Amino acid sequence: MFSIIYPYRNRDIQRVKNSLESLEKQTSKNFEVYFVNYGSDKIYTKQVEDLLVKYSSVKYSYLYTEQQPWNKSKAINSVLKSLESGYFFVADIDMIFHLNFIKKALKLLRNNEAYYFQVGFLSEEESRTTKNFKDYTIKFKSNEKATGLTLCSVESAKAIGGFDEFYHFWGSEDTDFHIRLKNAGGHVNFYNKEVLMLHQWHETYRNKEVKTLSKSLQVSGIVQFNHFYLKKAAQEKRTVINNENFGKTQSKKDYEKLVEHKKNNIKLISNKQVEIDYFLFKELPCLEPGLHTFKIYEAVEKSLKSVIKRKLKKSNTKYYSLKTINDKLLFHIINFYSNYHYNYSISEDLKSIRLVINKL
Known part of the structure; x- marks a missing residue:
């Protein structure tokens, strides 16, 4: 045929x-x-x-x-x-x-x-x-x-x-x-x-x-x-790639589990560089089996002392833009988690990123 x-x-x-x-x-x-x-x-x-x-x-x-x-x-x-x-x-x-x-x-x-x-x-x-x-x-x-x-x-x-x-x-x-x-x-x-x-x-x-x-x-x-x-x-003269599960994607049931979990049990992560780096290189690789929801949001310290420090460029707190975080996180997913069940979305107001992932 x-x-x-x-x-x-x-x-x-x-x-x-x-x-x-x-x-x-x-x-x-x-x-x-x-x-x-x-x-x-x-x-x-x-x-x-x-x-x-x-x-x-x-x-x-x-x-x-x-x-x-x-x-x-x-x-x-x-x-x-x-x-x-x-x-x-x-x-x-x-x-x-x-x-x-x-x-x-x-x-x-x-x-x-x-x-x-x-x-x-x-x-x-x-x-x-x-x-x-x-x-x-x-x-x-x-x-x-x-x-x-x-x-x-x-x-x-x-x-x-x-x-x-x-x-x-x-x-x-x-x-x-x-x-x-x-x-x-x-x-x-x-x-x-x-x-x-x-x-x-x-x-x-x-x-x-x-x-x-x-x-x-x-x-x-x-x-x-x-x-x-x-x-x-x-x-490298590659020939055979993928594994026996090639062509397999998450089922409707898998997808619905992710959507339902997205509504609760949310762990908040700010866009501070140290938090994002820890999340990417320590937290994600060491997840316990099961469903996990993460919301990454823009956080800027608003106290008068913090504002003055930033203006004077004396603040020690560094932040990633959400665009930079998006690129870093999606690169991690592509490289290490693409065979997991997951949903990835960006909020309508473009001020947060949400990842729901199921570590089986």
Whole structure:
């Protein structure tokens, strides 16, 4: 069987419809579609679930990761682990497919061969139009450095542990997958004989990254960090990663336990540097088994003596900004606690951070 996997989170419904409609028009119907909703906000989840009613053949799953950073690898692996054999293609919700894409992809299938594809990028204006595939004007084409949209055998992917779930937010997981396939003796080919997919315009992750705290989970410098991790993967000639639980995320029951615990039993931590450092390097690693809720808040000493000391720069108390704490804490979660059940959120007024974590 040939399976198409869509990892999805918080994207506008029109681009989803455009992509699914292009699959409906395929000249070959010998494929199945898996749509993985990786914890989208409720408004997007409602829209996409209403839309998918019209595509009854699409196999839909919702993962309870709304209050966790985006992890494309886990979204893909959640489907990959359930496939027993055959081939899969990692799709992108931005793609509009040529009507012969499936027909031509099926001819490329080889057990030890993987393919990724050249893409035609559309301008913002062109992306707002609805045309036949051949009538779109392509702004530019991708080259071999753009490594997403991979076609591969299930057997080859599982042999190396799927996609590396260390990668969070944006960047490098596709290239990492290709490197490890090659290290395991596979062949990865760039298909550029013709353009079989068009990419609908959207703002890039880098352009959306902000230097201040926001409700949208972000970490400053994560793209560069992921690229460095990728560089190390290449140098160390990695092949197999993850563990036997790859593709596993917290269940609805697990998520609801975290939400309920969030309401009480809260331990308060100020943004004083010494408190945050102790929390990150001593308290978190030594948690007792069970549920824990932490609220990190901005605290500034308001006594007249303290105000005068700060103005005279004589105060010994140092503080981290909540943005700095956010980056430090999310880096810790990515590195050491990503397989725990947890929820991470930022208050509406951007004055506190809340972490609920279950140490099993």
